[in-house]
Amino acid sequence: MYVIWALMFSLLAVLLVKGFAPYACGSGIPEIKTILSGFIIRGYLGKWTLVIKTITLVLAVSSGLSLGKEGPLVHVACCCGNILCHLFTKYRKNEAKRREVLSAAAAAGVSVAFGAPIGGVLFSLEEVSYYFPLKTLWRSFFAALVAAFTLRSINPFGNSRLVLFYVEFHMPWHLLELLPFILLGIFGGLWGAFFIRSNIAWCRRRKTTRLGKYPVLEVLVVTAITAILAFPNEYTRMSTSELISELFNDCGILDSSKLCEYVNDFNSTKGDDLPDRAAGPGVYTAMWQLALALIMKVFITIFTFGMKVPSGLFIPSMAVGAIAGRLLGVAVEQLAFYHHDWAIFSGWCSPGADCITPGLYAMVGAAACLGGVTRMTVSLVVIMFELTGGLEYIVPLMAAAMTSKWVADAIGREGIYDAHIRLNGYPFLEAKEEFSHKTRARDVMRPRKSDPALTVITQADMRVEDVEAIVGSTTYSGYPVVVSRTSQRLVGFVLRRDLIISIENARKKQDGIVSTSIIYFTDYCPPQSPNSPSPLKLRSILDLSPFTVTDETPMEIVVDIFRKLGLRQCLVTHNGKLLGIITKKDVLKHIAQMANQDPESILFN
């Protein structure tokens, strides 16, 4: 029955995605990152995607697959933001303004998904957005505030709390406990790197082999396997959020869960109402079940993320970490209980007292695994606070997040979102990596030495047919305009599209424009002899402030300029003469080439 329901939900989800909105699959964060960096994916943030993603997200989560709702909710929020933008002229016309709205929408998305408004703003800053000025920070903050306020008004958890996994721990942590926390960080980093590699390898196989042709079948098979494996184990049968919540929880005297079956026949020296910490049979059973759940989650998530249903990564990653953390926590706890006379425990862990909080280990483990997969740091720690209210555990969380990032970065430099961006070949100029090679603009610009000269348009002596011939024989998106072919002094840059439209319009609507009309890009147009055709003035479509660098400019600076100013192309001059052009694609290709020549990066990619 469980399996049949799961199959029905997932079948419906994948059919809806396949039939109506192919963009509704996946988490959407890699694509939003790419869009925010200036690339346009038409329809990705449209209303169909919104409707279908919302419906299928519910179905996909209900089907028991190992996926979360957070990433897709960010995508949904961005769809809403984009659609609202269309209502206001100011945003409809201005690409940059719209991107600011999308950044704020991403913040609101996380804010709603987790009830973590500040974490949402920081997630948008650290992980999603490409360019994040302070103004956008405040706007995102406001969006997140409204989102949190709305959430609070609706009060979905029924406890006047925004916090999803509220924990209340009794004991402060001891400095020596940092050791297991750092171990959890290392585990998180290893898991993150392993997950990214395996997932990318599997997605690449899906893209290149016949497997990709049967997305519906794939979803059904994975759902069936998940359901069959998950059902017998109570920790995988329950919803993943519940599982995390239970793992985070500290055992009070009233807790009846198996995880809290401690033997109570030791005399507590403190006489408090906490159970003594010798693990009972229930705990041992739970440990086995959790270990099995861990193995299952680890593998099934690799195959789930990237299927043709909406799928987020936060919850599965956190579950893996929480299970590992709880296992380690119970182990350390038992160690401290049975060996409280060891030197490392002496002084802070009196016999019979509970000095270890396994729930805290679960929390730290969850943070470490999430960090390993996404490579977040600040936003991760803030999200963990806001999720759990565990403000006192800032140092353990930070230590685990940092270790996890270091370990994962040492194995593979990209986070899961960047890896998927590269897998899909989006033109994304990574803002995080420093470019430190010693090449210069002249090494990257086109034309190369052996190629024919750069196609240029002169400002005052070309005929309409000459320009049409240039436009017809090349596919560049724009052409530099120079004073004359001999001087090669740059006047401006004209876009191919503008050029085609202007000439077409002029031929249709303007009298006397024929193939032999001279095109003038100058302000002043000399008087024509009476029998020559009337001239075509195109100064208005000329961009008079194209970006230029000299051929000697180090590529380090060029890359920096492209990133910070969001350029699509840049002209290269030498001693005031136009020499060539560098486009964003040239820059990306160059960075990739340099990275491949670098022996270290071969090892790490």
Next chain:
Amino acid sequence: MYVIWALMFSLLAVLLVKGFAPYACGSGIPEIKTILSGFIIRGYLGKWTLVIKTITLVLAVSSGLSLGKEGPLVHVACCCGNILCHLFTKYRKNEAKRREVLSAAAAAGVSVAFGAPIGGVLFSLEEVSYYFPLKTLWRSFFAALVAAFTLRSINPFGNSRLVLFYVEFHMPWHLLELLPFILLGIFGGLWGAFFIRSNIAWCRRRKTTRLGKYPVLEVLVVTAITAILAFPNEYTRMSTSELISELFNDCGILDSSKLCEYVNDFNSTKGDDLPDRAAGPGVYTAMWQLALALIMKVFITIFTFGMKVPSGLFIPSMAVGAIAGRLLGVAVEQLAFYHHDWAIFSGWCSPGADCITPGLYAMVGAAACLGGVTRMTVSLVVIMFELTGGLEYIVPLMAAAMTSKWVADAIGREGIYDAHIRLNGYPFLEAKEEFSHKTRARDVMRPRKSDPALTVITQADMRVEDVEAIVGSTTYSGYPVVVSRTSQRLVGFVLRRDLIISIENARKKQDGIVSTSIIYFTDYCPPQSPNSPSPLKLRSILDLSPFTVTDETPMEIVVDIFRKLGLRQCLVTHNGKLLGIITKKDVLKHIAQMANQDPESILFN
């Protein structure tokens, strides 16, 4: 006795500052902001400043003046960072790298001052730093982690907590309470704007009149007045941190403070262990004392901030807000108690129960006032969390912070640090304001139309004496090098300093360099006739990739380029010919001019 001790401490502090390290005064944050934006203040981050500031900060805080330790601690941290930088060649030589270290140091400073590691990172991002790439974010995060870890190891509060003002509230807040919270936000904004205006007016008077000549006397007078006014009132006599801590605290049954003297003869409907909420005589006395303390703090802080002692603003601002908040909180509480039948209280505030937490109001008020003065948003809310552990009150805090920022921004656009930067005339290019005027590069560049032409150096036909004449007759920091005077095609840019040093060295050490030697900036140097003096080759000092824009480039873009790339100057070309130059000072002057022409900004400044 109290007054005499205060006078002794403050006298010692001001004498030390005046005698050994004049830079040790004030909060230091405006100067650090300026330094991070690329300006150099020699000795500002040196070892003397470090030593003297550390000592005098202790003295100034002990003297009972209305000042805090947070800003100065950021300065101290940056001094440490700067001094450590000198030990490593990598950082000593690279200005940009050093600034990254300083950003991280600022984060660590706040982390230590408040025990708020994440808040510190965000403070550095939002308030202090000029350019904050993700790499710096992670490094700051690490620095803050180590700082928090060290703090935790030392355990200064003796409770295994980093949290300075730990609060534990019992009641969730009700949506209707947002109204008073927003009122507190408005109060915070008004106070912030009022404080900034008055403080700047006072500091300007100090700078321009005879007052500035007697810093020691000023400090003594202010200390004496503070001490005399503060002593009779128990809320101003105690240290400001204690005051804030007491105001934030909710009244438990065990609290013996006057603020918690509630009348207990009403029968609580809940039968819980909380005191009933009819204010007793103690509360009324406390209210009067607090109101007086508020008035005193408001005025004395205006005169204190900017004196010749280290002085931070966080704690005094928070104190003002906390007092105002507590007053409002008690008022609302009593209103709810005596009028629980009113429609607005019905349904959530049963008779005799305590449904209002005055401590929460104090917390929100503190956030609002701090926000009004500094205009922080995200970092403010995070710092408030980390200070109090009050994670559930995220929406009230966010609402107050946002309101406060809006109100304060409507009255005066600058935060206190920016206002002090402008007061001191540091060349700081504000990264937050958008420049939206329609001027172009040609309107700003020098030379203006009526001025003589730009001073340039030609690449291959100037003699040593010609160049020396140019360097001697002008004071520019650098000169563009062109192909020839007639073509005006730009080759590169040479710094005045490099030029002087190179020519001097060549004259001393190189044979045959005389006043009539030709200077070559070219790669190739043509063979000289035997009887002419040997040529001087200076290509190595030429910057071959100077930044250029065309004369038609909108100033909006030019300002953006200056900000994002941290330029000091930029050359202006037209059709490939060099036309003029724009320096950072020209940009700043232009922005100021345009702001003055704008009728709106006159109103608001």
